[in-house]
Amino acid sequence: MSAATATTRAEAPRRAEALAIRGVSKRFGATVALDDVHLELPAGGLTCFLGPSGCGKTTLLRLIAGLETPSSGRILLGGRDLSAVPAHRRGIGMVFQSYALFPHLSVAENVAYGLRVRGVGARERRRRADELLALVRLEGLGDRPVGRLSGGQRQRVAMARALALEPALFLLDEPLSALDAKLRSAMQVEIKQLQRRLGVSTVLVTHDQEEAMTMADLVVVMGEGRVQQVGPPLEVYHRPVNRFVADFIGSNNFVPATALSKGVRALGVTLPLTLPAGTREGDAVTLSVRPEKLELFAAPPPSGAPQGRVSFVRDLGQRTETYVEVAGVQLIAVSPLEFPVGAPVWVRLPPESCTVFAA
Numbered sequence: 072m073s074a075a076t077a078t079t080r081a082e083a084p085r086r087a088e089a090l091a092i093r094g095v096s097k098r099f100g101a102t103v104a105l106d107d108v109h110l111e112l113p114a115g116g117l118t119c120f121l122g123p124s125g126c127g128k129t130t131l132l133r134l135i136a137g138l139e140t141p142s143s144g145r146i147l148l149g150g151r152d153l154s155a156v157p158a159h160r161r162g163i164g165m166v167f168q169s170y171a172l173f174p175h176l177s178v179a180e181n182v183a184y185g186l187r188v189r190g191v192g193a194r195e196r197r198r199r200a201d202e203l204l205a206l207v208r209l210e211g212l213g214d215r216p217v218g219r220l221s222g223g224q225r226q227r228v229a230m231a232r233a234l235a236l237e238p239a240l241f242l243l244d245e246p247l248s249a250l251d252a253k254l255r256s257a258m259q260v261e262i263k264q265l266q267r268r269l270g271v272s273t274v275l276v277t278h279d280q281e282e283a284m285t286m287a288d289l290v291v292v293m294g295e296g297r298v299q300q301v302g303p304p305l306e307v308y309h310r311p312v313n314r315f316v317a318d319f320i321g322s323n324n325f326v327p328a329t330a331l332s333k334g335v336r337a338l339g340v341t342l343p344l345t346l347p348a349g350t351r352e353g354d355a356v357t358l359s360v361r362p363e364k365l366e367l368f369a370a371p372p373p374s375g376a377p378q379g380r381v382s383f384v385r386d387l388g389q390r391t392e393t394y395v396e397v398a399g400v401q402l403i404a405v406s407p408l409e410f411p412v413g414a415p416v417w418v419r420l421p422p423e424s425c426t427v428f429a430a
């Protein structure tokens with residue numbers, strides 16, 4: 072069998088079905104792991120559930136897979152209510168953090184395990200296993216014991232095994248967390264490309280925002296059991312809807328400010344900014360601005376800007392972070408200009424790059 076035929080067959084588009092989550096809550100005793108989650112995930116795309124530890128992302132994935140039962144709410148796949156459908160009949164393939172491979176089986180036997188359970192004959196199983204191994208770039212390793220694979224190779228075997236049954240939905244729970252940083256970053260791109268080629272609707276759980284930014288078509292930011300924001304990666308990055316998202320995605324400076332009739336007063340200057348709905352003049356608000364958007368000057372700029380002093384410089388090779396103390400607030404700027412510690416600097420907060428949240 073040529074690699075070309077293998078690729079063509081294995082890459083035939085799988086069923087891509089949209090997932091809908093309607094008012095799903097999950098309680099474990101007194102713990103509310105998920106609180107009234109509503110989501111519509113597009114067919115054929117890669118969605119990342121992103122959030123800090125304990126926010127409920129794994130629980131949501133397990134509910135979708137049928138490994139847990141919701142306390143309330145419904146989950147639909149391709150319009151079909153999954154409530155009464157057991158896990159093994161949902162048409163869902165899942166890759167766990169631990170990969171959960173069968174250590175006594177070879178690579179090909181692991182990949183073809185589900186096909187064997189379904190009664191597919193030995194020759195056809197091997198043919199499919201070889202196709203899938205080609206797809207995940209493990210050609211020729213079918214007969215190797217899984218114990219003799221590297222972490223990255225095991226991860227690929229786990230993916231091939233989950234894809235063997237042509238799932239309508241592919242779920243990955245922190246699939247790269249056991250890999251070192253370099254391999255992890257290469258695998259992010261590889262999984263994304265594989266997902267695109269197959270067009271299989273995919274949900275990936277991660278607490279790593281860079282991973283989500285690299286891989287996702289749609290990011291679901293979760294916090295405290297709730298969906299905080301849903302959107303394409305850059306939208307979530309540039310237009311966070313609340314302080315939780317602004318704080319979790321990338322780094323941000325948060326500056327205490329006071330609402331004016333048309334803008335805010337912060338660090339002794341007035342900035343024309345849109346205020347959150349319901350804010351009244353005189354209310355305390357918080358202004359957020361990304362380090363790479365702060366502009367530093369060695370002399371007062373004509374537009375006027377608060378003056379501060381450099382308190383610390385962190386040179387990270389690719390970029391330099393300059394810590395500036397302004398009116399008792401510490402700001403971090405990533406600026407092309409370099410300043411020594413102790414130098415006076417003027418800091419411009421570009422209004423178009425600032426967001427105001429209720430304090």
Ligand SMILES: Nc1ncnc2c1ncn2[C@@H]1O[C@H](COP(=O)(O)OP(=O)(O)OP(=O)(O)O)[C@@H](O)[C@H]1O
Binds near residue numbers: 099
């Ligand atoms: N089986 C369980 N029994 C009791 N509490 C649970 C159970 N599973 C999860 N929880 C609780 O539900 C909340 C959400 O957990 P979950 O594992 O979904 O979070 P997560 O966002 O995936 O976190 P992590 O990134 O650490 O895996 C946590 O408070 C957790 O302790």
